Amino acid sequence: xxxxxxxxxxxxNLKYLKQAYRSIRxxxxxxxxxxxxxxxxxxxTKEWIEEMMKTDPNIKLHINKxxxxxxxTILYDTLVNDYATHDRVMIFHxxxxxxxxxxxxxxxHLKPGKVVSLTRIEPPLxxxxxxxxxxxxxxxxxxxxxxxxxxxxxxxxxxxxxxxxFAKFTEGIFAPWVMYKKDFQSIGGHDPLYAPQSKxxxxxxxxxxxxxxxxxxxxxxxxxxxxxxxxxxxxGAVRNPDGQVFMKNRESSEWLEQNQRSTRNFIRKWGHMxxxxxxxxxxxxxxxxxxxxxKECNYNFxxxxxxxxxxxxxxYTGIIDSYIKKEQPDTMYDLKDRVHHIYGxxxxxxxxxxxxxxxxxxxELNADNFQNLVHLSTILEDSGEVGEMELDIFKIQIxxxxxxxxxxxxxxx
Numbered sequence: 496x497x498x499x500x501x502x503x504x505x506x507x508n509l510k511y512l513k514q515a516y517r518s519i520r521x522x523x524x525x526x527x528x529x530x531x532x533x534x535x536x537x538x539x540t541k542e543w544i545e546e547m548m549k550t551d552p553n554i555k556l557h558i559n560k561x562x563x564x565x566x567x568t569i570l571y572d573t574l575v576n577d578y579a580t581h582d583r584v585m586i587f588h589x590x591x592x593x594x595x596x597x598x599x600x601x602x603x604h605l606k607p608g609k610v611v612s613l614t615r616i617e618p619p620l621x622x623x624x625x626x627x628x629x630x631x632x633x634x635x636x637x638x639x640x641x642x643x644x645x646x647x648x649x650x651x652x653x654x655x656x657x658x659x660x661f662a663k664f665t666e667g668i669f670a671p672w673v674m675y676k677k678d679f680q681s682i683g684g685h686d687p688l689y690a691p692q693s694k695x696x697x698x699x700x701x702x703x704x705x706x707x708x709x710x711x712x713x714x715x716x717x718x719x720x721x722x723x724x725x726x727x728x729x730x731g732a733v734r735n736p737d738g739q740v741f742m743k744n745r746e747s748s749e750w751l752e753q754n755q756r757s758t759r760n761f762i763r764k765w766g767h768m769x770x771x772x773x774x775x776x777x778x779x780x781x782x783x784x785x786x787x788x789x790k791e792c793n794y795n796f797x798x799x800x801x802x803x804x805x806x807x808x809x810x811y812t813g814i815i816d817s818y819i820k821k822e823q824p825d826t827m828y829d830l831k832d833r834v835h836h837i838y839g840x841x842x843x844x845x846x847x848x849x850x851x852x853x854x855x856x857x858x859e860l861n862a863d864n865f866q867n868l869v870h871l872s873t874i875l876e877d878s879g880e881v882g883e884m885e886l887d888i889f890k891i892q893i894x895x896x897x898x899x900x901x902x903x904x905x906x907x908x
């Protein structure tokens with residue numbers, strides 16, 4: 496068994512973190528390394544980890560003194576690059592419980608050039624999907640039905656050794672996932688564009704696919720996941736009197752604001768929304784160099800359109816200045832390089848030199864025809880032709896269709 500370095504950042508999430516730690520030590524006989532990052536917690540996380548380190552020599556600790564959070568995007572990579580000593584690293588959430596024999600299931604599949612995910616068992620807090628098992632063994636450590644879970648996992652593992660109608664592995668990826676440290680570092684790790692967190696996982700999953708890594712989800716190894724309890728939800732889950740789970744104040748304002756920022760940055764980078772098949776394998780449309788030339792553009796249209804193109808050209812300089820002033824703190828992209836005043840004498844492109852130029856009259860733009868811009872990469876890929884085309888209200892000049900996805904594989908920020 497090749498040992499693993501577990502990579503676990505946490506912020507004020509101690510009761511779940513204790514359970515995660517205990518599960519790793521209880522359910523694996525192997526002395527895996529556990530690399531913790533305390534992200535300016537206020538609940539005694541640092542002190543508890545330091546106490547565990549007195550008797551467990553295979554713990555590493557990074558401390559963010561704060562008070563601002565660094566987030567998973569930065570801390571995952573800090574732990575991988577500066578603390579992990581094993582060749583295999585596993586991205587593991589603080590609210591996960593590692594089930595027995597899961598490291599052995601990983602060992603069956605993991606080789607250089609592969610990324611292996613364990614199968615999640617979750618309470619019914621997120622939408623169902625065929626890539627996970629929905630079953631309620633508790634939403635808090637205090638009510639965790641550990642023995643019932645372990646019996647269920649034993650049954651599932653036995654089923655996979657028979658003719659039961661479960662695959663032993665499928666193609667897809669979701670946390671927890673493990674890969675070779677060299678493979679992680681060769682593509683530059685997570686992109687700090689998404690710090691502190693949200694969409695950093697979808698971004699790196701895209702890059703795994705483009706780099707040619709094989710994505711494997713084993714159905715012989717499992718975690719129980721209490722579902723984003725520390726990073727996303729403000730008040731967590733509660734139960735109705737009849738025992739059904741529901742979310743109260745489901746997502747914190749901090750999370751919602753950060754998720755919006757990260758979503759806009761993901762679109763800027765990739766030219767599309769997060770997309771995957773039902774087993775969570777990324778679907779990646781081409782990344783084209785697209786310029787929008789927009790008449791009658793006001794601030795709201797600029798805000799809606801700018802992430803969906805490489806460059807946007809509008810008529811009103813004052814709008815450009817105010818937009819950049821407000822939006823620039825939320826992105827690492829230099830918006831002065833993306834947003835321009837219409838210029839030039841060529842009426843067709845107004846000075847735009849992009850591979851694809853889309854003319855838009857903002858007065859005619861609405862929610863329905865905007866969807867053509869959302870799916871423009873796929874539409875252009877299907878057309879496959881250089882020249883002029885009309886698409887609803889849009890006039891499109893296609894000069895060339897070069898796919899720039901390969902430029903996005905390695906993060907070197």
